[in-house]
Amino acid sequence: MSETFESVRDRIVSSTGIPREFVTSNVITRIAEDPLFLSHLEACARDTEMLRILIPERMRTEENYDQQSRVATPELLGRAAGALARWAASGFSRVDDAEYDRRREICRKCDHLSRPPRESLLYGLLGSAAGEKSVCGLCGCDVGKKARLATERCPDTSEGQDGKWHK
Numbered sequence: 259m260s261e262t263f264e265s266v267r268d269r270i271v272s273s274t275g276i277p278r279e280f281v282t283s284n285v286i287t288r289i290a291e292d293p294l295f296l297s298h299l300e301a302c303a304r305d306t307e308m309l310r311i312l313i314p315e316r317m318r319t320e321e322n323y324d325q326q327s328r329v330a331t332p333e334l335l336g337r338a339a340g341a342l343a344r345w346a347a348s349g350f351s352r353v354d355d356a357e358y359d360r361r362r363e364i365c366r367k368c369d370h371l372s373r374p375p376r377e378s379l380l381y382g383l384l385g386s387a388a389g390e391k392s393v394c395g396l397c398g399c400d401v402g403k404k405a406r407l408a409t410e411r412c413p414d415t416s417e418g419q420d421g422k423w424h425k
């Protein structure tokens with residue numbers, strides 16, 4: 259069965275508690291491109307002010323529903339649904355401290371670990387320390403957050419499809 263905008267939106271709302279009006283086609287597209295965005299949204303689901311920062315006005319504008327529906331292509335809807343399904347299947351789970359420390363140590367030694375952009379308000383709000391290397395240069399995720407999620411993978415496949423965190 260192919261995914262529809264409404265079916266994916268309904269699942270995101272019921273799984274995360276994000277108010278429906280925030281789950282626009284633009285947001286679903288972003289989730290498809292960056293599954294970690296889903297965890298940021300879920301963490302802020304009941305904090306409207308944070309949601310407004312994570313989902314700026316241009317992403318929330320949905321004056322023309324049909325137009326929005328065209329933005330999220332079937333491929334992107336499928337990917338967003340897949341990210342949500344993987345995370346839900348894991349029970350929205352986090353890894354234990356030992357696995358978290360192991361992943362962080364691998365990141366610390368990785369050439370892709372970068373400093374967050376100085377001007378980025380979002381990284382600051384997510385707790386990324388300014389000036390410290392805390393962002394993965396390949397995916398743009400804060401590795402301190404990314405490494406906690408059981409469903410996340412290191413994106414560096416230069417040494418194997420499963421990335422550097424693979425055991």
Ligand code: SF4
Nearest residue numbers: 365368370394412414
């Ligand atoms: S997630 Fe992977 S590629 Fe990114 S900084 Fe960590 S080890 Fe490097």
